[in-house]
Amino acid sequence: MTKEQKELVKATVPVLKEHGVLLTTHFYNRMFTHNPELKNVFNMGNQQNSKQQTALAMAVLAYAEHIENPGVLMPVLDGIGQKHTSLDIRPEHYAIVGGHLIASISEVLGDAATPELLEAWTVAYNQLAAIMAGHEQNLYSKQVAKKGGWTGWRPFVVKQKVKESTEITSFYLFPTHGGVVPDFTPGQFLSVRLFLPELNLLQPRQYSISSAPNGEYYRISVKREAGTELFADGMISNRLHNFVNEGDIIEVSAPAGGFVLNGDGDHPIVFISGGVGQTPLMSMLESLIKSGSKRPKTWIHGCRDKNVHAFKEVIEHWEGKNEEVKKHIFYSEVEEGGADDLYAGWVDLNQLSDEIFEPNTEYYICGPAGFIELHYRELVKKGIDKQLIHFEEFGPQTLQLN
Ligand SMILES: Cc1cc2nc3c(=O)[nH]c(=O)nc-3n(C[C@H](O)[C@H](O)[C@H](O)COP(=O)(O)OP(=O)(O)OC[C@H]3O[C@@H](n4cnc5c(N)ncnc54)[C@H](O)[C@@H]3O)c2cc1C
Ligand code: HEM
Structure with missing residues (x-):
């Protein structure tokens, strides 16, 4: 890229800041009109x-x-690459996207x-596409290098379907051909792809693996997304709950994602989750317990009430068996005379002992964006x-907190 081209691209930043979403909305409409087959690749719910x-x-x-030094974007590009590889995005797709952009x-x-501006952007896009596709190729290579590893979509059979609460059901996924499934780092997700007759489309969605690595199967635990008066029920979660049964086959991509447990050290860990x-935190906690780690582990969880409280017994069992595991459960709706070991209301870190928030502790938060933001800011305040x-x-990933 020439110096002039870099200047031209940088000069577009204020316009992009002002009209970025307008531009990308236009881009998606254009792309889905000219390349409707890509509707099978994108989450069409997210387009709403x-x-x-x-x-x-x-x-x-x-x-x-950062056009002068795109290397500083590597952590961001890795996050996107994790999502792209879990959706089987390949270098040839970049040309289609580039043309429409x-x-x-x-x-x-x-x-x-x-x-001149369009030429500068074409060179810039091609440079970015080469960095991204190159990084994604590395990720694919690492996946196939693992024992049992694969890339793209692979058939898995649902061997067991277990109701964990009124809203959450687990699916135990085994590869149809048998054999081992590759290990993953606790916290990672899979993409699952189903055909939706109502849209006449295949649709992918991500689900965190909720069990520790075991070489045999992956467990995902899916909340049925109920609609509102304005919006219909969630498409894939309802299809999984209502139509995918034990013995059925679904397509699954290999584990991916950068929100992972840092297994190093012996400092305490605090898990904070909503619903x-x-x-992903279940997978992290289970794998730490399985490894025999004695690191202090605090489980802070909030949900509506006991009917929607999934994995309640498992966590109680782990706490009972491992003295370094401590749970703190918040119900936003508590019955009269509810249990003593519960907190009433939304998760509130200020109700918990300061000991939990030792400076050398590591924190993992997962929940709705507002939940993450609230507790992130609370922790920073501490x-x-x-x-x-x-x-x-x-x-x-829309939160920019760091
Ligand atoms: C990394 C990652 C990990 C995840 N892990 C899990 C997990 O472990 N378990 C889990 O249950 N989910 C998980 N998810 C979420 C999951 O991928 C799906 O987003 C979720 O299941 C909803 O998908 P759906 O097809 O059922 O809903 P969609 O059809 O995609 O709809 C999503 C929501 O939007 C609403 N909606 C529909 N139309 C509109 C509209 N026009 N405007 C506004 N809202 C609308 C729907 O009512 C619904 O509540 C994860 C997501 C990511 C990215
Ligand atoms: C330079 C080019 C590209 C950029 C900057 C880019 C950027 C992004 C970003 C920021 C996300 C969101 C990641 C997240 O969920 O946190 C994303 C997701 C995604 N990208 Fe790309 N991308 C590019 C190219 C492509 C290409 C070539 C394809 C293939 C057609 C593609 C398909 C997707 C899909 C399917 C998702 C998930 C969307 C969803 O589920 O809603 N992207 N990309």
């Missing part, structure tokens, strides 16, 4: 809200801002999109180093 458009716009903006810049900017956000707070949103 502007989260996916925002995530793409933010990534493009960050890139334009450049055409969209031209269409949205109108006369302001000079041939179904406990799934003087916790931001580097020790890890979190994951169950959707396009």
Whole structure:
């Protein structure tokens, strides 16, 4: 890229800041009109809200801002790469996306999109695409190098379907051909792909693995997303709950994701979850217990009431058997005379003993965006180093807290 081209791309940052989501919305509409087969690749539920458009716009903006030194974006690009590889995105897709992105810049900017600007953006996009596709190729290579590893979609049979609460059901997924499944780092997710007759489309969704690595199967635990008066029920979660039964086969991609347990050291760990956000943390806690680690582990969980409280008995069992495991459960709706070992209301870290928040402790938070933000800020207020707070949103990653 020439110096002039870099300047031209950087000069687009204010416009992107102002119209980024407009541009990416235009881009998605354009791409799905010309390449409707890609509707099978994207989460079409995420297209209903502007989260996916925002995530793409933010990534493009960050890139334009760091055009001199795109290497600093590596952690961000790794997060995107983890999602891309779990969706079987390949280098050839980058050309399609690039074509629509450049055409969209031209269409949205109108006369302001000079041939020089479009040329500069084409060079910039190709540079970014090469970095991303190269990194993703490395991730694919690492996946196949693992024992039992694979890339892309692979058939798995649901051997067991277990109701964990009125809203959450677990699916035990075994590879149809038998054999081992590769290990993963606790906290990682899978993508699952189902055909939706109502859309006449295949649709992928991510689900965290809720069990520790065991070489034999992956367990996912899915909350049935109920709709509201305005919006229909969640498509894939309801299909899994209502139509996918023991013995059925579904397509699954290999474990991916950067929200993972740091297994090093012997410092304490605190897990903070809201609702179904406990799934990746269940995998982390189970694997620590299985490893015989004596690190202090605190389990802080909030949900509506006991009917929706999944894995209640498992956590009680682990606490009973391991003195270094301590649980703190919050119900936002508690019955009259509810149990003594419960806190009433939403998760409130200030109700817990200061001992839990020792400076050398590591924190893992998972739940809705507002939940993560609240507890992240609470921990920072308590003087916790931001580097020790890890979190994951169950959707396009939109929180910018660090
Ligand atoms: C890394 C990661 C890990 C995850 N792990 C888990 C997990 O372990 N367990 C789990 O249950 N989920 C998990 N999820 C969430 C999961 O991937 C799905 O997003 C979830 O199951 C909902 O999918 P769906 O197809 O049922 O809903 P969708 O059809 O995608 O709808 C999503 C929500 O949007 C609402 N909606 C529909 N139309 C509109 C509209 N027009 N405007 C606004 N809202 C609308 C729906 O009512 C629904 O509540 C994870 C997500 C990620 C990214
Ligand atoms: C330079 C090019 C690209 C950039 C900057 C980019 C950026 C992003 C970002 C920021 C996300 C959100 C990650 C998250 O969930 O946190 C994402 C997700 C995704 N990307 Fe890309 N991407 C690029 C190219 C592509 C290509 C070529 C494809 C293939 C057609 C693709 C398909 C997807 C899909 C399917 C998702 C998940 C979307 C969802 O489930 O809603 N991307 N990308």
